[in-house]
Amino acid sequence: MNSLAPAVRARHLVKTYPRDVRALDSLDIEVAPGTVFGLLGPNGAGKSTTVKILTTLARPDSGSAEVAGHDVLRRPERVRRAIGVVAQKSGADPTATGRENLRLQGRLHGLSGAALDQRVDELLDRFTLTDAARRTVKGYSGGMRRRLDVALGLVHRPEVLFLDEPTTGLDPEARTAMWDEIARLAGDEGLTILLTTHYLEEADRLAERIAIVDRGRVVVTGTPDALKGELRGDAVHLELSEPLGEAGRTLLDGALGAVPGVSEAHHVGGRRITVRADDGAAAVPLLLGTLERVGVAVASATVARPSLDDVYLRYAGRRYAEAEADTAVTGQPALAGGAR
Numbered sequence: 520m521n522s523l524a525p526a527v528r529a530r531h532l533v534k535t536y537p538r539d540v541r542a543l544d545s546l547d548i549e550v551a552p553g554t555v556f557g558l559l560g561p562n563g564a565g566k567s568t569t570v571k572i573l574t575t576l577a578r579p580d581s582g583s584a585e586v587a588g589h590d591v592l593r594r595p596e597r598v599r600r601a602i603g604v605v606a607q608k609s610g611a612d613p614t615a616t617g618r619e620n621l622r623l624q625g626r627l628h629g630l631s632g633a634a635l636d637q638r639v640d641e642l643l644d645r646f647t648l649t650d651a652a653r654r655t656v657k658g659y660s661g662g663m664r665r666r667l668d669v670a671l672g673l674v675h676r677p678e679v680l681f682l683d684e685p686t687t688g689l690d691p692e693a694r695t696a697m698w699d700e701i702a703r704l705a706g707d708e709g710l711t712i713l714l715t716t717h718y719l720e721e722a723d724r725l726a727e728r729i730a731i732v733d734r735g736r737v738v739v740t741g742t743p744d745a746l747k748g749e750l751r752g753d754a755v756h757l758e759l760s761e762p763l764g765e766a767g768r769t770l771l772d773g774a775l776g777a778v779p780g781v782s783e784a785h786h787v788g789g790r791r792i793t794v795r796a797d798d799g800a801a802a803v804p805l806l807l808g809t810l811e812r813v814g815v816a817v818a819s820a821t822v823a824r825p826s827l828d829d830v831y832l833r834y835a836g837r838r839y840a841e842a843e844a845d846t847a848v849t850g851q852p853a854l855a856g857g858a859r
């Protein structure tokens with residue numbers, strides 16, 4: 520594989536599930552070799568569907584993708600040899616021990632004899648599972664199980680590793696341990712990692728580049744710092760005492776537009792407004808004065824440096840937590856626009 524060619528390239532991927540669920544709506548991504556790429560999005564955004572297509576487990580309705588230089592539709596067997604996959608749901612056999620799981624996986628990839636023994640020992644050691652190696656997986660903690668999943672994905676030394684939500688469901692301590700593990704893996708020579716997550720913090724911390732996915736398409740891509748840097752100034756979050764109606768919002772938007780150094784007011788639900796300000800601390804008294812003049816009572820005002828959540832709000836038009844809540848109720852992405 521040409522070292523300059525992307526390790527993963529997806530173009531215009533479209534995937535529709537029965538009942539007209541458009542899981543992917545022309546999704547494009549490109550991952551440079553040897554880097555960690557984060558696919559960040561709320562529940563139902565299309566992350567797992569993307570991973571399934573890139574790992575040859577599903578076919579797109581249209582569009583194309585190459586992984587490690589091989590076309591996923593024309594050369595699926597070559598793609599499979601080049602990749603490791605850690606699915607969102609654990610693939611380990613709970614009734615077998617950690618060591619048995621690894622040995623089986625190794626044999627599936629053609630390892631045997633001393634090479635297999637050595638690789639299994641190496642991975643048990645690396646993922647601090649040596650002491651648990653003889654216990655059946657059903658007795659493992661969530662963190663141990665997830666570490667075993669990652670070890671299983673690495674048995675055959677893949678070029679590209681897919682991690683679909685590696686830390687979802689882990690307690691904070693196990694999550695931090697997994698982050699350290701992934702960061703270490705990223706240092707492995709040549710390994711490219713595509714991870715999906717719905718934790719803003721996880722993408723920020725691990726990925727060199729991220730693509731924010733919403734409703735089956737990439738809404739923005741870049742380094743976490745560049746994305747945050749695009750947002751000038753501070754975010755001021757205002758919580759209102761009473762929800763605002765449509766007329767109140769229009770009135771308020773007009774008034775906010777006249778406050779010096781303030782731009783981009785987003786309404787989130789009826790009671791929260793996020794405003795971008797060149798200087799948040801200086802803007803707060805002006806904002807409070809303005810709201811008071813138009814008769815809107817404020818419960819709280821907080822100033823924050825731009826976060827990935829602000830980036831998401833800007834590009835997806837709703838707060839990240841809102842998008843998560845939308846899909847938590849229906850199990851599907853909301854079709855109507857959110858909170859603008």
Ligand SMILES: Nc1ncnc2c1ncn2[C@@H]1O[C@H](COP(=O)(O)OP(=O)(O)OP(=O)(O)O)[C@@H](O)[C@H]1O
Binds near residue numbers: 537542560850
């Ligand atoms: N096998 C399937 N049959 C029908 N609909 C599906 C299927 N798989 C996924 N979907 C739908 O496609 C959309 C995208 O799902 P996908 O699993 O790719 O999202 P995701 O970003 O991985 O979400 P999560 O963070 O919850 O894992 C969702 O609306 C989902 O309900």
Ligand SMILES: [Mg+2]
Binds near residue numbers: 566567568607683684
């Ligand atoms: Mg998923």
